[in-house]
Amino acid sequence: MWELAEAFNALIVFMEHRYEGESIPSPNITDCMAYSSSVQALADYANFIERHLFRQGTDTVLARPVIAFGGSYGGMLTAWMRMKYPSIITGGIAASAPIWGFPLNFPNKIDAAFQVIQMSLDKHYPPTEDSEEENYCSTNLLASFPLIQYLASEGATGRNMLSEVFRLCSPLQEKDASDLISWVQTPWFDLAEGSFPYPSSYIPFALTHNENAKLPAWPLQSACWVQSRLAKDLGVDFSGDLSVVKYNITYGKSGLVLGVDWNKITVIGAPETPEQMYDAASLLDEVRDAVAIWYNITNDLLCYDLVPAPNMGHNDAVDNFFGLRSITGLSAVSRNLASDAEKACFEQMSKGSWEALCCNEEMNLIITDAGGLGRDFLWPPSHPRGTTSYSDVLRNRGGDLAGTVCNDLHGYFGFPRDPPDSWSTAYDIIYGGRRIQSHSNIIFSNGMLDPWSAAGVYVADPTKNADHISDVLVPGLSLQKINDRDLVALIMDYGGHHTDLMFSSPLDPPSISKAREIEKEYIAKWVDQFWSKT
């Protein structure tokens, strides 16, 4: 945006989303967070642009082309902004915008995000090295989780081994095996999102608030190939069928053979000596070194706590995870909090907009719901055998998604009291879901290393869809015309989470630079069209 603004002699305006920072509609509203929603946020933006950029005095409205930009949720807002306010927004660059991640868009795409991570793991160093070397990263990871479960159940010896291998600050208890497994699994989503061609603090910053804590270039590949030997053949052997999660795993020459049948393991062969047990556990040294890229990002940790964010004590991690922070605009009010309702509301407001808008609009991005169903590197499966659709997921949960975060028992937060809209039907009605053909002037850019691309706007197999023309512009970049009114999808093979919105860099692969050029060409065209029609 900074580079484009200069080229177009344009003004850049950043508008703070409501319920973030100091943009609190009113600290006293009795409905508390009821107005935290994408619909209201879009209306704020439209209102601001109209009043402050278009209007001069009371009777003059200036004609000005406005291009919206955004990545991630901001990309969703960008696309929706052009769809909802075409008189105000001339065109939009919606980067890594998962607007097709809702239940009604693709009811069977319940584990699509993790399938993307699986594909990203299976790639080699993009995009310079086209190595033929066999890549074992994802299968070694897959083998590590039953191994952790096995060791955790092998008495004090096994658990001590785990505590030692993973350098845990406090000794692992048997009941914590699943915590250790999720701790190992957590970083891979973030590493995949953070697939930028240069070191970047962008993804970890949200959790660490530390600009100096940077992930290396191509962190997912770095974790497997540079920080650890996880991509190498470590003697792990699978027999059986990975796609139905029924297989046996042999751990080198250690004598350990585990049988995996969905979420159950059986010990088929056990190590006979402590040395053999250590030999089996040696796979986990590589796993630890791989996830250190995330958890030891500041290179100064002496030991690990099982917390979701890098380099944090437990409370810090939780607070930052949910965005707890003080809000300047509320501080005066907070001193005189009268009732429990006000206290509860303040607490909720201090978490920012996201949680509340997910609850208010029932934003169910189902593509991240499931994992371990035989199509990715995770174990154990997150759902019972036979789960294939969102209907199954809901049935497994015993009905709806009224989860704990959206619980508004006392009605303090202003969340809807109606039955939950588990299918995100409101979104489908308000924004049209996949029925976007009547819209125009939006570029949807998708980075194929980024798990959110699973919910992005593009056609995975254009050969099966005669309406879509897919052109490969340069290796690693293709363009799809969704209609002939400049609804366009860009597919960047080596793109992370909205890489195209980052400053240009000499380290960018040609496909990323080319994607930015295309975006610039379309913006120029839209601006010209705007003036010629005005």
Ligand SMILES: *[C@@H]1O[C@H](CO)[C@@H](O)[C@H](O)[C@H]1NC(C)=O
């Ligand atoms: C909020 O309530 C307090 C106390 O009732 C009052 O002094 C203040 O003016 C109110 N603020 C707004 C923005 O309504």
Ligand SMILES: *[C@@H]1O[C@H](CO)[C@@H](O)[C@H](O)[C@H]1NC(C)=O
């Ligand atoms: C796993 O090993 C056991 C014992 O050798 C064998 O009976 C079983 O068929 C194997 N399972 C698979 C899925 O290969």
Ligand SMILES: *[C@@H]1O[C@H](CO)[C@@H](O)[C@H](O)[C@H]1NC(C)=O
């Ligand atoms: C974190 O990184 C530093 C520097 O490489 C290293 O000395 C330390 O042992 C690491 N911490 C853990 C828990 O592995």
